[in-house]
Amino acid sequence: MSELRVTTGGVIVRLGPELGDFVRRLVEKTQTVTIQQIREAADEVAADARLAWYSKQGVKRRTGKSGDIRALEVVDIAKGEIRISVGSADDRMAGRRPVPVFVHRPTRTSTIMVDVSPGEWFAAPESMRAPWRPTPGGKKVARLHRPNPDASDGKKLLPTLVRSPMRKRAKAISAAIAKGVARGE
Secondary structure, eight states: OOEEEEEETTEEEOOOHHHHHHHHHHHHHHOOHHHHHHHHHHHHHHHHHHHHHTSTTSOOOSSSOTTOEEEEEEEETTTTEEEEEEEEOOOOEETTEEGGGGOBOOOTTOEEEEEEOHHHHHHSOGGGEEEEEEOTTSOEEEEEEEEOTTOOOOOBHHIIIIIHHHHHHHHHHHHHHHHHHHHTO
């Protein structure tokens, strides 16, 4: 189910659960077939993206924030419009851009560091050796760079899992939306 925000001008209103449920029921009662179809498509894309984000085709989970994909419905009272969008709920920023924009699959040439025995470390080519890692006990453990078993195409996930599927869904339902608009729904 999509998240609901109510805005007027530059003010964003966060509604409590009771008032939020009331506004959602009001919006759903007055919604047209067009809005309903777009909301359903956005919810489907968000659900698919959430599943695929941390799957084998996605990335490894670290904080779990970037993969929180949601459909967001914004009711702008001042403009008299409803906007429905799909994206990550992660609010972290890197510079002036949201962090999820930069999340990408590992590239074909990505490597990982693995702990090895000192004999393996000395036998490995110098270009594959990584610095020894100190352990809490004071010992040092040898590490090597090895090819990443999850290496992939390096594509960014937001365009791949959210934007592109949403465009495809919009094209698929565009005929039904056009008919609904023509009927005045």
